[in-house]
Amino acid sequence: MAEIHLDDLKKTPLYDRHVAAGGRIVPFAGYALPVQYPTGIMSEHKWTREQAGLFDVSHMGPSFLTLSHPGGEADADHAAIAAIIEPLICGDIAALKPGQMRYSLLLNDNGGVADDLMIARAPGADGGLYIVVNAGTKDADFALIAAAAGDKARLSRADGDYALLALQGPEAVNVMAQIAPAATELGFMTYGAFDWGTDRIFVARAGYTGEDGFEILVAKQDAEALWDSLLADPRVKPIGLGARDSLRLEAGLPLYGHDLGPSISPIEADLGFAISKRRREAGDFPGAARILAEREGQLRRKRVGLIIEGAPAREGAEILDAAGAPIGVVTSGGFAPSLGKAIALGFVPPEHAVLGAKLQVSVRNRAQAAEIVPTPFVPHRYFRKSK
């Protein structure tokens, strides 16, 4: 394998902070990022579940899509911008209320997932969308969105000029109350702009751990000050990529490039909820023929959650039926610190994708017992406001 030199990697605005904190720096999606800090993945994971973890996710792709010529009427402007992004995805963006955020999927013409992303309607009347895509796919995604926008809208990448921080865990809301009190009024999957001292920060109540929490976009020159302010709170510790992965796996959240990819459809990935009703009825998204047929039951494989006895089954491990015949493959697997056992996500044919089904996984050529269980493996604890 070719050696990757850290010098060739991009650094986030918080790189020096990670090094100073003893972070073990690894290459990830072209960036030099900490996989863990000195206390290790297990303690970082548990800290996030019990207190609040702070993640540098500046490698991701935050962006703003704004109309080139807004008419000034909020709903009409929103309808216009929704009409630009909707042909690429399967979500109902037109229906978003100001400040509302939605998880959606960028699709290719074969009905495969080109990326999963977050799209929020700007809270004010300025007719814009806030869009966050994955690090590994961001250049392709942004090219696609910019092409769809043409001269009707402008896509401004915020990666590079901003840092993106995630504050996650049951104490996150109490920590945020000290930083930007008004942001604690946000409900799960809503978004707004807030004052932080003399600066403006963009905050979404969302995350990738299954816990309550916030994702905070801050101008890069202010990133270290915000990072330091958050870490000054004894309830907050910095968390690396290792625990980010084990937390999202326990939360049953798919990881693009592993549990999602260009050949995997939303139905196969068990993300049917991301196909909004209006879009489904209209069938007006890329790959609709395949996706709607799969939704009616013509499905080759389906993503499931597995609890595994014994050694962790990692990505690529074969899933076997009870008799030992190969039926599928693990796409994410590891040890679940909150559960003290091995868990995995993987794909099996629909006839096997039954809760409670006793299967096996092959680890180092030995079959180990595995059972299909509901996901999330660890219950989500989002802060949902009653409507």
Added chain:
Amino acid sequence: MTTKFTPDHEYIRVEGSTGIVGITPYAQQQLGDIVFVELPPVGKALKKGDEAAVVESVKAASEIYAPVSGTVTEVNEALTGEPGLVNSDPENAGWIYKIEIAEAGEVDTLLDADGYAELTL
């Protein structure tokens, strides 16, 4: 009694014709929290360099190689219930397996403490 090391961060503590094998404090620190240890079967014949055991951290699996040739005589069953012993006490309670050394001469080819220390500077 003498302790020798491999460049792959295994140690072998030689007591007569028996060697006690584990991973070094440096190795456990690099691997992070150990969550599972796959032990070799007792009686297994190993050649120097063979994969003898696997230690798994939250993120990844790492092979443990046989520092010398021989036969596995005993394994540390405590690691099945408490794999974290490899982290907390790698040189004592966190040992992995014992081997009946087939060729004493192979021990001499391994690194001594100073030689190993130089590797991990």
